Amino acid sequence: MIPARVIIAYFSPTGGTKKVALALKDGCSAALVHQVKTPSFTIKLPTTEVPVTTFNCLTAKSRHKDLQLTANDLFILAYPVYFGRMPWALSEWPALKGNGATAVVVSVYGNRAIEDGERETMMLLKEHGFKVVGAIEAIAEHSQERTLAQGRPDEQDQADFKTIAAQLLTAIKQGLPEFEFDATTPLKTPGKAPAVPRILERQRCDDCGRCARMCPMQIIDPDTLEVPEDKAHLCMGCRACMAVCKLDCRGLPPQVMAAVAARMAQIKAANPERKPNVLKLAH
Ligand SMILES: Cc1cc2nc3c(=O)[nH]c(=O)nc-3n(C[C@H](O)[C@H](O)[C@H](O)COP(=O)(O)O)c2cc1C
Ligand code: SF4
Ligand code: SF4
Incomplete structure (x- = not known):
């Protein structure tokens, strides 16, 4: 199906997830353009009138704002991974109604690991009435330690997101089954913030x-x-x-910052490689 609307929601406390969401928005808009090629020139025309919009779901107030989708819509939810889990604020989203819309989860993480965040967010969207068909795993600067994945998403990532958006929309147009994921194994215990700012x-x-x-x-x-x-x-x-x-x-007080920096130095040493952005589809 060609979606009637593409809505990209993002939960982005420090801006990295928002960058990924906006790059995906550009990628989706570009992928919904129809190219007419002649021997001498190419004309780019919108395939249909498909609006591609964003929705900032950071505040509790925004998550009480009516957000009703239909079975013809595509909903993309971008969130940051916290201690291998979804931010627990998102489990309180009373106004989100999937009504059978197709959904894709975007896990943005700081080059360590996603662990249970992806399947937890898939479970959340299923509970809200979505048909989850895939996931995107994307890297952004680590918000606890900026030198981890520093500068990401960078130019290479922006190019990746464009490709990923095009591949995603091609697959959705062709039709995708529901993504199979483990909804039964208990989720890992949530991590604890080092201190309250x-x-x-x-x-x-x-x-x-x-x-x-x-x-x-x-x-x-x-x-x-x-x-x-x-x-x-x-x-x-x-x-x-x-x-x-x-x-x-x-x-955070200087002594807490020092403890976080020491812990993050270990995480950085254990994850020296540049991790890739990945598209996972149901097949
Ligand atoms: C409390 C906290 C826990 C985090 N846990 C993880 C983690 O488990 N794995 C990881 O790779 N990144 C982790 N990160 C990094 C964020 O997922 C990453 O920086 C994300 O891009 C932040 O999004 P934002 O810039 O939109 O706030 C954590 C960040 C914070 C603040
Ligand atoms: S008080 Fe805690 S939950 Fe609230 S914005 Fe600050 S870090 Fe986030
Ligand atoms: S700490 Fe003070 S200046 Fe900073 S955002 Fe809060 S109220 Fe405003």
């Missing part, structure tokens, strides 16, 4: 409240701008609150 330099904070509004878990108190003790266990360590702070006054 705090305001480290109070005098610089201008109380803009962006960190509280952007926290996917909505655990930052809008008055104190801190995470109360009884909600600290809900922090995913996603760093959205740090990334949105334009005054750069929110972060």
Whole structure:
């Protein structure tokens, strides 16, 4: 089938997943262009009026916004892998209704491993009424340690995403069965964030409240701008609150940063190779 609409949702606390989603959007738009070749020139025409749009699903508010799909739509969900799992904020998405739409999961990870994240996200989409037909595995800079997969997605990745989008749409046009995945083995135990980010330099904070509004878990108190003790266990360590702070006054204490850096140095040493972007389809 040629999809009636392509909707690419992305959950991107620090921007890497968004880069992958936007590259896939360009790739899908390009792949939905029909080329008419003559001996002397090529005309590019849209195949049909297929809108390719994005949906930012970072905040709890966005996940309460009506998002109804139909059996003729293609839904692509890009998320970052956390400790080999899906960000747990995504399990709370009441407004998402698949209604039989075709779906593809995009696992964006920092050159270590995806582990259970992919099948967990497939399970989520199945529960929301989607027909999952495939998965994309993509690399972006590690948001805990920027020197891991530094600069990715880069030019080579952008070219990969274009190819992957074209291959995906060709396969979808031809028709794909449901992707088979293991939905029964228990998922690995979720990892724990090293510490909850705090305001480290109070005098610089201008109380803009962006960190509280952007926290996917909505655990930052809008008055104190801190995470109360009884909600600290809900922090995913996603760093959205740090990334949105334009005054750069929110972060982790130096001793926590040092411990994270030491752990990440081990992960980096164990994963020195450039891992590829991969398209996996149901066959
Ligand atoms: C708390 C946390 C856990 C992470 N766990 C993994 C992991 O298990 N495997 C991996 O390869 N990358 C891991 N990463 C890296 C992210 O998946 C990767 O950097 C992703 O691109 C971040 O997306 P964003 O830039 O959209 O926030 C982790 C990052 C954070 C912050
Ligand atoms: S408080 Fe925790 S969950 Fe909320 S944005 Fe910051 S790191 Fe993410
Ligand atoms: S985003 Fe930064 S400046 Fe704004 S309230 Fe939060 S910590 Fe303060």
